[in-house]
Amino acid sequence: xxxxxPPRSLVDAAPAVLKIVIAGGFGAGKTTAVRAVSExxxxxxxxxxxxxxxxxxxxxxxxxxxxxxxxFDFGRLSLPDAPVPLELFLFGTPGQDRFVELxxxxxxxxxxxxxxxxxxxLESSFTPVSFFEDLGLxxxxxxxxxxxxxxxxxxxxxxxxxxxVSVPVVTCDARDPNxxxxxxxxxxxHAVKNASTDPAHPAPTTSLQDA
Amino acid sequence: xxxxxxAAEESTFVRTYTLTRGRTRPRYLLGLETVLDAGQGRPGPAxxxxxxxxxxxxxxxxxxxxxxxxxxxxxxxxxxxxVSDLLDVDALVVPLTHPYADTDxxxxxxxxLLAALSAGLKRKWPDAIAYPQxx
Ligand SMILES: Nc1nc2c(ncn2[C@@H]2O[C@H](COP(=O)(O)OP(=O)(O)O)[C@@H](O)[C@H]2O)c(=O)[nH]1
Ligand SMILES: [Mg+2]
Numbered sequence: 001x002x003x004x005x006p007p008r009s010l011v012d013a014a015p016a017v018l019k020i021v022i023a024g025g026f027g028a029g030k031t032t033a034v035r036a037v038s039e040x041x042x043x044x045x046x047x048x049x050x051x052x053x054x055x056x057x058x059x060x061x062x063x064x065x066x067x068x069x070x071x072f073d074f075g076r077l078s079l080p081d082a083p084v085p086l087e088l089f090l091f092g093t094p095g096q097d098r099f100v101e102l103x104x105x106x107x108x109x110x111x112x113x114x115x116x117x118x119x120x121x122l123e124s125s126f127t128p129v130s131f132f133e134d135l136g137l138x139x140x141x142x143x144x145x146x147x148x149x150x151x152x153x154x155x156x157x158x159x160x161x162x163x164x165v166s167v168p169v170v171t172c173d174a175r176d177p178n179x180x181x182x183x184x185x186x187x188x189x190h191a192v193k194n195a196s197t198d199p200a201h202p203a204p205t206t207s208l209q210d211a
Numbered sequence: 212x213x214x215x216x217x218a219a220e221e222s223t224f225v226r227t228y229t230l231t232r233g234r235t236r237p238r239y240l241l242g243l244e245t246v247l248d249a250g251q252g253r254p255g256p257a258x259x260x261x262x263x264x265x266x267x268x269x270x271x272x273x274x275x276x277x278x279x280x281x282x283x284x285x286x287x288x289x290x291x292x293x294v295s296d297l298l299d300v301d302a303l304v305v306p307l308t309h310p311y312a313d314t315d316x317x318x319x320x321x322x323x324l325l326a327a328l329s330a331g332l333k334r335k336w337p338d339a340i341a342y343p344q345x346x
Contacts (some may be wrong), residue, residue, distance in 0.1 A: 003240040004238060004239050004240065005235075005240055006241065006245070006298050006304075006305040008216045008238070014248070014273055014307065014308050015245060015308070016308050016327075017246060017275075017323065018320055018328055019242055037336075038292075040278075043281025043282060044216065045277050045280045045281035045287060046279060046280065046284075046285070046287070047280075047287040048287075050284050074275075074281050076275070076278070077335075079328070079331030079334070081331060081334045081335070082326070082331025082334070083326075083330055086324075086328055086331050088328065088332075091243070091277070096298065096315065102265065105242070106243065108242070111319065111320055111325065111328065112318065112319075143270075149252045157245075160229065168237045170342040172340075177336060177342055178336055178338045179339075179341050181335070181336035181339035181340075182336075182340035184332055184339075185329060185333065185339055185341075186342045188325055188328050188329045191320075191325055192322055192326065192329070193318070195318075195321075195325065196321065196322060207298055
């Protein structure tokens with residue numbers, strides 16, 4: 001089927017839209033972080049994902065497509081005082097493998113991603129970290145310091161997640177807008193550095209989009 | 212998933228696609244972040260109530276596909292199908308963005324746009340905790 005480009009209005013130009021992905025395991029503070037800086041109450045949005053799965057009941061063990069629902073958060077903020085009018089969209093998305101199809105959509109054209117890490121469940125950060133690494137999408141790791149959790153040094157988390165030195169690792173309280181804004185700023189300067197050191201930085205390729 | 216959970220999910224799926232009269236694919240190339248504005252047209256009488264809702268939301272302000280889906284509590288794909296119908300009758304339009312906004316889907320936003328984002332965030336949160344840069 002041929003997809004058409006939607007008709008465009010020629011009247012007043014809209015602000016430029018930029019998007020940032022906030023990924024992390026269940027309970028890592030994604031919704032909290034989106035809420036901290038969003039101008040709207042974070043919306044929980046659903047999408048259908050088609051998963052290939054093997055129907056164990058079928059004789060031939062044929063591959064069948066199964067549709068499941070995934071939910072992700074949406075928040076937005078406008079930056080009318082920026083040099084160009086901007087709107088920033090934030091997408092909060094869980095870290096399981098079955099979300100990968102959604103991550104491709106979210107990552108396309110994005111500024112980058114913040115991987116929120118709950119040090120009590122470090123292992124849930126592995127999937128998003130390797131996904132963004134493979135895609136070549138700039139990302140930073142933000143350690144969410146929960147009350148009562150052991151405080152790890154960012155360098156300990158870097159070692160545990162096997163992150164290259166170029167990836168910024170910061171600590172934050174996802175409830176505090178200044179902290180979340182700081183993590184966003186860290187990501188933006190990291191993305192600038194990526195874009196300027198590597199003009200043709202590894203972008204999502206066609207083969208990845210088709211995956 | 213439990214058999215019951217599965218059945219429940221399936222029936223929601225069927226109900227939802229009744230809305231789009233069985234169509235599972237939108238006619239237009241729409242992203243999760245595609246923004247829509249109300250146009251000169253109107254939703255037709257044969258279109259589901261959800262089209263009126265989408266139109267009303269976009270009359271208030273520009274809304275992204277994701278925001279519309281979240282507010283309607285309908286899956287993104289379904290909303291894309293309905294939005295496509297509304298684009299056909301000019302009830303919705305995709306607003307022209309600032310020329311700077313030519314974000315390359317493959318390479319990400321331009322460095323000018325990133326610099327503008329950084330400046331905008333700093334203006335909005337002058338007390339943002341700045342971190343030393345690694346690397
Ligand atoms: N102490 C502390 N609690 C947090 C922080 N971020 C989130 N929480 C709490 O942790 C719980 C899970 O956060 P939530 O944002 O819902 O996680 P999500 O599953 O990643 O969306 C909530 O009760 C939050 O209030 C944080 O930075 N510090
Ligand atoms: Mg959440």
